[in-house]
Amino acid sequence: MTESRRERERRARRQEIISAAKEVLSRKPFNEATLEEIAERAELAKGTIYGYFKNKEDLFISLIKQEFDSWRRAVEPALDEGLAPRERLRIMTEAVLRYHLDNLDLYKIYLTHMGFIIIPKEGMLHEYQRIINDCLKKAMEIYREVIISCQKDGLFKDKDPQFLTLVYQGVIQSVIMGWMMGLIDKPIPKLVEDILELLPESS
Amino acid sequence: MTESRRERERRARRQEIISAAKEVLSRKPFNEATLEEIAERAELAKGTIYGYFKNKEDLFISLIKQEFDSWRRAVEPALDEGLAPRERLRIMTEAVLRYHLDNLDLYKIYLTHMGFIIIPKEGMLHEYQRIINDCLKKAMEIYREVIISCQKDGLFKDKDPQFLTLVYQGVIQSVIMGWMMGLIDKPIPKLVEDILELLPESS
Amino acid sequence: MTESRRERERRARRQEIISAAKEVLSRKPFNEATLEEIAERAELAKGTIYGYFKNKEDLFISLIKQEFDSWRRAVEPALDEGLAPRERLRIMTEAVLRYHLDNLDLYKIYLTHMGFIIIPKEGMLHEYQRIINDCLKKAMEIYREVIISCQKDGLFKDKDPQFLTLVYQGVIQSVIMGWMMGLIDKPIPKLVEDILELLPESS
Amino acid sequence: MTESRRERERRARRQEIISAAKEVLSRKPFNEATLEEIAERAELAKGTIYGYFKNKEDLFISLIKQEFDSWRRAVEPALDEGLAPRERLRIMTEAVLRYHLDNLDLYKIYLTHMGFIIIPKEGMLHEYQRIINDCLKKAMEIYREVIISCQKDGLFKDKDPQFLTLVYQGVIQSVIMGWMMGLIDKPIPKLVEDILELLPESS
DNA sequence: GATGAATGAGGGTTCATTCAT
DNA sequence: TATGAATGAACCCTCATTCAT
Structure with a gap:
């Protein structure tokens, strides 16, 4: 022992x-x-x-991987296909907001390194840039999956899911940034409600 | 001479x-x-x-200032209080999108340095970080002014203008990023329409 | 200008x-x-x-290459195929000795890095190790060429040229080391004579 | 116990x-x-x-000392003054060759560190450099002793013993290096014969 | 004003050595 | 005694900035 x-x-x-x-x-x-x-x-x-x-990059990668895993676990409940789509969206939104607002450092890292998402592959991409990119893609896929399930259920009927996903992600980001900048301080459930209300209904 | x-x-x-x-x-x-x-x-x-x-930072600051001025001039038409609020919103949205989609480099710079929106609490802040921050705040104010004028006109009636501004900014950003990533390629007027449709009507 | x-x-x-x-x-x-x-x-x-x-290694490589070129130029006269083989051998021996005794630093470098000649290619060989190796091989080839021409002329008749080249190189090295260690201080022409006398005649 | x-x-x-x-x-x-x-x-x-x-250097020194002792023991039989000088030379040559060819690692170490023979005139000399130097000198003395005894017996009559010792050492080294590089693979007794043949007879 | 050689502080990384367990 | 985590000095290399021409 x-x-x-x-x-x-x-x-x-x-x-x-x-x-x-x-x-x-x-x-x-x-x-x-x-x-x-x-x-x-x-x-x-x-x-x-x-x-x-092994080196500075390895440390950074380990950090990103660990944090992403943790984020993913937080969002997991929304992946339950047994739930009603709209409920999944609510759960996801709340989980994501709660996770980031409880853990602002991670989001700051995300913002601080966001440039890497876009930077064209000039020369070799640092391994850590690839990792960040991967995580973002995975997150987007999760968002999209839930959004598509909502669409199948009749929500946002005729919109392009890609577009909706982007918008969803943009709104989430705005809220977190607003919170960070001290522009917003409502309790999380209220925020979730506000966000969901914004989304275009099918009707 | x-x-x-x-x-x-x-x-x-x-x-x-x-x-x-x-x-x-x-x-x-x-x-x-x-x-x-x-x-x-x-x-x-x-x-x-x-x-x-004077030095590297000074060059960066000059760049940011110049670009922001240019951006501001592009958006200027939307500041005309004589126009109908909804029209101002349309003009602004179209101007912003057109400006950034025609000038992706600037947006990439914005993304690459977005982390600096979050003011580090300790240590010295680079002057250029402060400048970026200022520009963002000024842009947000412009958005807010137009949004508030819309509200006065009966749009998005009961929402918090701060929140709406954030969301508006988030949606714009999403669209630009989607464009950059090749996920979107509709013509700009169509995009403007899609975005405005997303915003919650007063009715 | x-x-x-x-x-x-x-x-x-x-x-x-x-x-x-x-x-x-x-x-x-x-x-x-x-x-x-x-x-x-x-x-x-x-x-x-x-x-x-470019870096430390580049500096070292440039040094080795320059020195080897200079060495080669010093030995060049012995490559004249119009000369009598035995004379070529004499010229070469004198040139080599004179070059190194006038330029002990280079020989010290050679000795200091000799290990690299032998080290088996475990992992990647540093570029500079390859260069040193190359130079040594080229030097050996020059020695061998002259020795073979001597053999064609009837000297060292039945010996393996490879073996003779090694021995020749070994004797040269010994003499230079002896000089470095202060064990020898005869004038160069006398040394050359001594060395040539040592070599097995054909008779 | x-x-x-x-x-x-x-x-x-x-x-x-x-x-x-x-x-x-x-x-x-x-x-x-x-x-x-x-x-x-x-x-x-x-x-x-x-x-x-005590430290890394101490380990290295211990290694060198041990190996040199072992080498010395291998060569010992040639020090028997009761033997015929020419026989002593043969025994020594065979012993040295056999020792190194059976124990190539030691020779590689010798080559890898040969630069240290040349004592840097300035700065501190690593203790281990001094040790290597000492070993080399002792080896040279052994060679010289046997060579001188041969001279007293009429071999290599008029040559400078110092010079002969150096040459002998150089030839030995050449053969070992040739073996290492795969250029030579005759059995040891044959090599000894070849070497002795090379040395200038008195006759 | 323009040039680009020179500077030197500072960063990532390695490794002999120490020391608590 | 054996272990291996911790240390910190020392190395290679980069780059903003200065300055002589």
Whole structure:
């Protein structure tokens, strides 16, 4: 069991580093965030990080993957196909908002690195850019799946699902940004209601 | 008049540098874009840039300011209070879309640097981050003014204007991103129509 | 002509860096020689070197190539097929000895990096290792060519030329090392005579 | 006796580390060989090595000393002054060749670190560089002693013994390198014969 | 004004060595 | 004694900025 303790400690330390990185990366883009600062925040020497991650990029990728998994788990309930589509949309919207508003750092990272979604593949794309891209695509697919199920149920009848998905994502983003900027502070269920009301009904 | 020619040339040269910077910054975030690359694209020596701008940041700020002014001029027609509110909204939407779709580089810069909307609470804020922030706020104010005028006219009756502004901005952004990603390619007037349709009517 | 002066200065500076590198690399193997030390010796800032060479390895490769070319030019006279084979051998031996004894640093570099000749290709071979290898092979080929021409003339009749080349190279190396260690200080022509006397005659 | 077993185990462990180091150092120069890799090959933790050697250099020195002792023992029979000089030379040549061809790793280490023969005039000399130097000098002395005894017996009559020693060493090295590079594969006694034939007879 | 060589601070990364367990 | 996590010095390299020409 001694072995087990060491492993536990190792995992904990690894997590501390990821958390430190998360905080720093929420304020600075990848290239501006220094390992020095991350190490400092984790109260470690710079070199120590390399015992846990292959390099700066690996650390960042691990962070993104972990956070995306966590986001995905939060949204999972909305994937239950047994639920009514409209209910799935409500659950999803609430889960997404709650997740991000409880965890603003992640969203800041997303915003800070959003440029990477768009940047054309000039030269080699950094691995971490690919990862971010993947996560975004997966998130969009989830949105789209739920939206399509709503359409099958008669909502937003004649609109292009791609377009609807984009708009949905844009509205969510606006709300989160508004919250971040202190322009909005309603409780989450109220926000969800407001958002759903905005969506074009089929009727 | 020789003096005047010199000035004209100087302004032209300055403009070339800004254009080069714009192109580079649409592909890379501030810290990844090098003066070397900008100078190369402007067909100048690195040192020459310092004859026109105090430093890298100053160049970036000048770029942002200039672009924002240009954007503002494009949207100006919608500020005419003599027009019908709904028409103002249509004009604004069309102007914004047209401006950005004709000028994707600027939007890429915006996306690439969007993280800076979120003001870091600690440490020094780069001057250019503050500028970007200012521009965004001014744009939001323009949106809000038009939206409020619509509300006075009976549209979106009971909604919070702040919230509506955010949503409007989010929808615009979605459409531009969809366009960039090749997911959308309808002509602009059609897009405007789609967007306005989405907005909740008063009725 | 101003341009020409700049170019001239550039080449001169480049040469200074190579010379500094040569001195340092004659004392330390590649991995132990630091750019810091090279820059210091060239009386330049570390960063300046990167204006002249892509990186440390590029600098080293340029050095090796330059030195090998220079060595080759020194040995060139022995390649004249119009000469009597035995005379060619004498000329070559004298040229090689004179070149290295006048230019001990290069030989030190060779010795300091000799390990790379043998190291099996585990993983990727550094580019500079390949270059060193190439130079050595070319040198051996020159030796062999002259030796074979001697054999055709009746010298060392029945020996394997490969073997003879190795031995020749080994003897040369011994003499240079002896000189370096201060064990030998005869004038070069005397050394050449001594060496040639050692070689097995055909008779 | 428990104590004795402990000691035995300790020595064995120490030996394992030296062997691992030998293998690694035959492929990489001192500064490129990492303790990590040595420890891995010895199936030990990095820190454990410090229980057996003061530091990396101490380990390297121990290795060199041990190998040199072993080499010396192999050559010992040739030091018997009761034998005929020519026979001593034959025995020595065969012993040296056999030792190195059976133990190529050591020779690779020698080649990889040969640069250290040339004592840097400035700065601090690594202790291990001095050791290598010492070993080489001792080896040369052994060669010289046998060669001088041959001369007293009338061989190579009028040559400078220092010169002959160097040449002898050079020829030996050539043969070993030829073997390593796959250019030579005769059985050892045949090689010895070839070498001795090369050496200038007195007659 | 234009040039581009030179600078040097600062970042990512490696690795010998130490030390608590 | 064995372990391997932690340390931090030192290395290579980049790039904004300066300055002599």
